[in-house]
Amino acid sequence: MASTLLLELNKDDLHYQIIGATHTVAHEAPRWRQVVEAAVASFKADQAPPRSWSAVLGPSPHQGAAFERGFTLPQRLHEPISIGPMTLSAIPEWTTQVLPHPGDRSRPYPVSFWPIQVHGTVNAYSTEGARDLAAYDLDRLRLLLSLALPQLWIHWTWPEIEDSDFIYNWQREMRHCWRPKPAPTVPPVAPLLIPQWVPDAWPLLGKHHSKTLALEAANNALLDVAEGRHSAAGVQLVAVLEQLHDAIHGNRRDPAVGRKGAHRLVAEFLAEGNEVTSEHRSLAKHIVMYPKRSSTSHEGARHGYEPRLGMPLRMTSLGGDRAHTYRLKIEILRDICSSLLIEQLGGPPVQPGAIKDRWQAIADGHLILPTRI
Numbered sequence: 001m002a003s004t005l006l007l008e009l010n011k012d013d014l015h016y017q018i019i020g021a022t023h024t025v026a027h028e029a030p031r032w033r034q035v036v037e038a039a040v041a042s043f044k045a046d047q048a049p050p051r052s053w054s055a056v057l058g059p060s061p062h063q064g065a066a067f068e069r070g071f072t073l074p075q076r077l078h079e080p081i082s083i084g085p086m087t088l089s090a091i092p093e094w095t096t097q098v099l100p101h102p103g104d105r106s107r108p109y110p111v112s113f114w115p116i117q118v119h120g121t122v123n124a125y126s127t128e129g130a131r132d133l134a135a136y137d138l139d140r141l142r143l144l145l146s147l148a149l150p151q152l153w154i155h156w157t158w159p160e161i162e163d164s165d166f167i168y169n170w171q172r173e174m175r176h177c178w179r180p181k182p183a184p185t186v187p188p189v190a191p192l193l194i195p196q197w198v199p200d201a202w203p204l205l206g207k208h209h210s211k212t213l214a215l216e217a218a219n220n221a222l223l224d225v226a227e228g229r230h231s232a233a234g235v236q237l238v239a240v241l242e243q244l245h246d247a248i249h250g251n252r253r254d255p256a257v258g259r260k261g262a263h264r265l266v267a268e269f270l271a272e273g274n275e276v277t278s279e280h281r282s283l284a285k286h287i288v289m290y291p292k293r294s295s296t297s298h299e300g301a302r303h304g305y306e307p308r309l310g311m312p313l314r315m316t317s318l319g320g321d322r323a324h325t326y327r328l329k330i331e332i333l334r335d336i337c338s339s340l341l342i343e344q345l346g347g348p349p350v351q352p353g354a355i356k357d358r359w360q361a362i363a364d365g366h367l368i369l370p371t372r373i
Contacts, residue, residue, distance in 0.1 A: 003028050014040055048123040051130040053159040054166045055138050058115045060152040061099055075192035076114035084202040086120035094186045095174050112184045117167045127161050134159035143219045148198050152222045201345035214243035214341055221334055230330040231302040238293045240337040241265050262288055270352050287333055328362050
């Protein structure tokens with residue numbers, strides 16, 4: 001044959017292109033199509049065997065993993081739950097992991113939490129391929145948990161393939177590793193409730209690539225906020241809005257279309273199903289803060305009162321303190337993006353009344369502290 005076949009194999013499908021002169025490709029295309037279809041049929045007939053895997057997930061030390069910090073009461077999963085090809089269940093022991101202290105890395109810092117064990121199945125010919133597929137599923141699960149709870153979740157172990165004792169050995173290692181004296185006190189048990197929309201969202205992410213990208217951007221924003229990088233979080237949150245606009249209204253071709261789409265989504269959210277007014281559109285522009293996002297993307301500018309070296313933020317006067325105000329505004333934009341993304345993944349819609357009240361309070365120079373334990 002005088003033409004060339006270019007194959008591209010991704011996670012879900014096989015694509016091919018025929019390269020050559022026009023008359024040659026027209027003559028040879030039926031034969032190439034026959035060859036590829038026969039190869040695909042032969043490949044599908046030889047199914048990869050199922051491979052089981054296990055891993056451990058837990059809350060990030062940056063946000064709520066440490067009970068001693070008082071961010072939030074640690075939670076434990078009470079009932080097993082299936083999400084996609086995975087089953088989540090609680091590791092019953094209160095686990096302490098020692099990390100470097102953020103203020104003095106020569107000293108230990110105990111982080112305590114209730115981990116979640118994850119068991120899944122993938123089809124793969126090799127252990128390396130199975131681990132890659134398992135990591136793909138585990139990472140998507142981590143993203144969904146971070147969005148739903150809402151709290152930043154991380155993997156505490158990589159997936160281990162076909163090792164029935166892996167979770168037991170991990171617990172034993174955690175029990176026998178170095179512990180602070182005295183050991184952290186086990187707190188009261190609070191149930192970890194995973195919303196029902198999370199299992200239902202799994203197949204949706206496989207069908208809508210834009211929603212997957214929005215979920216990844218939202219998780220990056222959560223990490224940025226947890227680590228005090230509010231200017232960087234603003235860039236990621238605008239990406240969430242633009243990807244959601246793509247998912248709802250189709251792919252954009254012009255960056256200006258994405259910018260208008262982001263404003264449109266926020267304005268519709270603020271309108272609560274009613275007709276969008278000029279007031280809603282104006283407020284949406286203030287909340288999205290595109291000029292600041294652009295200066296961060298293109299100039300590296302930082303606008304928020306962002307901590308240095310992870311040092312805790314000082315409480316400053318809200319009136320006239322633009323940097324401190326920006327940090328609070330970014331958290332409102334984060335809540336709006338999370339609400340829109342959750343609704344697109346099948347979750348319940350959120351009423352924007354409380355969010356608009358918080359924005360107005362910031363504009364008036366007031367401070368509203370969320371109710372947290």
